[in-house]
Amino acid sequence: MPDILARRDGGILVLTFDNEPRRNAFTHAMTERLGRLLAEAEADPAVRCVVLTGAGTRAFSSGHDLNELLDDRDHAADEALNAPFTAPARMATPTIAAVNGVAHAGGLILALSCDIRICAENADFAAPGARLGLLPIGGQVSRLPALMPIGFAFEMLATGRRVGAAEALRVGFVNHLTAPGGALEKAMELARAIAANSAVVVAGIKKGLDLYAREGADAARSFEWAEGARLQSGPDAEEGLRAFLEKRSPNFQ
Template identity: 60%
Template sequence: MSSITSSLDNSVLVLTIENEAKRNAFTHPMTLELGRRLLAAEADANVRCIVITGAGDSAFSSGHDLRGMLADREHASDPLLNAPFLLPATLTTPTIAAVNGYAFAAGFILAISCDFRVCAANASFSAPGARIGLLPIGGQISRLPSLIPRGIAHDLLITGREMKADEAFRIGFANRLVSTGSALQASLEMARAIANNSSGVVRAVKAGLETLSTQGTNAAARFEWDKGRELQSKPDADEGMRAFLEKRPPKFL
């Protein structure tokens, strides 16, 4: 049965793409469910980090179910119908893609949209659009070149070749490279470290980096001073400094 399942590990939400028979390919209902669960997590103050992974060890997601796309051709390029794959980049809650095996097409888009990528040794990324007559959309042209060198992005998008985990880590696309079967555990460790920190600061860092990307250095510099002034008056700042001086773990709100 194909679905998106969820589980809460303290303040870390794990979303699992469940369609192993088809390498965790997305049906249209699964895409909509992904969007619903991401938005619900964003609205839940108890969720401090989101981990997205694929069921089993052979695939994160192979992308859209192509038979479904042939039946409903408009699903392939409609920005609203594909919006859930881009949601992680727009959330204030940090997101981690725990990539096990294939991350192709829409699976690649989802990995690009996440803030971080933790890759198992068998992870593999591909943008096959040029090979099947479809333009690589959803950030593959607009976002990917900000994550890896433009020449490599161009290469991937027009050859459709696979980028293996070791290359992804070497060029900085993958934040962690771990043994096959260990991506979820490593992602949870990273997520818990994030969740233990001030959520206000964590969210502000993401917003600041997005400001840099979209508005440039001067706007990002203004953001630093304005947001820094705001956050230094918040309870988390008092708690963090007191905890440091008292040599104890902080207890952030």
Template identity: 40%
Template sequence: MSPEATVETRGAVLVVTIDRPEVRNAVNTATARAIGAAMERLDTDDTVRVGVLTGAGGTFSAGMDLKAFLAGERPSVPGRGFAGLVEAPPAKPLIAAVEGFALAGGFEIALACDLIVAAENAWFGLPEVRRGLMAGGGGLLRLPRRVPLGTAAEWALTGDRIDAARAHAAGLVNRLTPPGGALAVALSLASRIAENGPLAVRATKRVLGEGGQWPAEEAFARQNAIYEPVRSSEDAREGASAFTEKRDPVWRGR
């Protein structure tokens, strides 16, 4: 835990809150390190299976802290990139719970998450072109995978702000909530994921993330290399036993 981000567990869910509401949760170096450390914990702590990332004070994140940048800070972590996240998201699922603004680097943080839950008054956008810059934190790489290419091009080239309803209609946002309700819905969604076999969940996320880049003739071979350890795991046998015995499975992650 650091002053820039708080970390707490709620059952099997790790909740990370960017806690700089006085600057709309803009990310400085300390914030990036705190988020990076939380992502490392998410992947190495067997007691947590899903992460939720949100912001304090009714805002997700306004992106990079420009004052800190002008003072010489680089709000990134070696190997993980901006915000300690965008270049190396966790292997476990991560859900963004968005209230208020998720702009510029803040939008890129949300795009690095697997699912997005947003309040109806949330706003998204990559306004970098309006400042003579390019969105270099993964937004241009990830956005076309989440919405149609033409839609992604319009949003990125105009730098327009996109309201939550439009983002939901485009398929970017998984759940819309009343203002103030994003975290609760994200936690509910995270709990549903956490009920499933942890090995299977991680493997599923990996194939979803990597599969689109595999050559067609290699796709099943590469998938099978990920699938086989899951299929032969203790958890797979436990899942089958629990189903036939009409009980809840007890996952061991092996």
């Protein structure tokens, strides 16, 4: 049965889309389960980072199960029903996409909604909406241009062509490339580095960068000074500075 597998590795939650026969396509039930799992992770202070990946080595996710979409066409463009695909961008908890294979349609939406993208060399990205008569939604128009040059984003969306891993790295959409099968290992390495740091500071960084992307430098500048003043008197700043002076690893709350 198609499912999303969840496992914990310390403060890291790993979610694996498990529908290999259909290139990890999302059924309605899987979409709902993803939403629940991400909401639970956001509410759990012990979860310091979420890593999303696909089962096997062929696909991160090919998006919605098209057989279900044919029976329920409105599902494809319903913002509330598709909210789990864009949830990573709204979370304070950092998220990493370990793109182990094709990331098309909804799979692309999930990848672009994450904060970091690690990509296996055999992976590729595609937004087939224009070829299917469907407007690319879920951040493909509103968020993608913040992650790559706008001209490249237009070409990708308007042609629907597949963008390979190396090309995605070249335009800045992907953070790191790995050998096939290595995306999850690299993602876990980064997740552990993030999880070792102050969660409130990491959340502040994510919020400030999002403000910059949506509202510009002035909004981000106002936020960083106000939030910086608030956090510098907090317990994590006290612990971090003491740990540095005492030459030990910090133990953040």
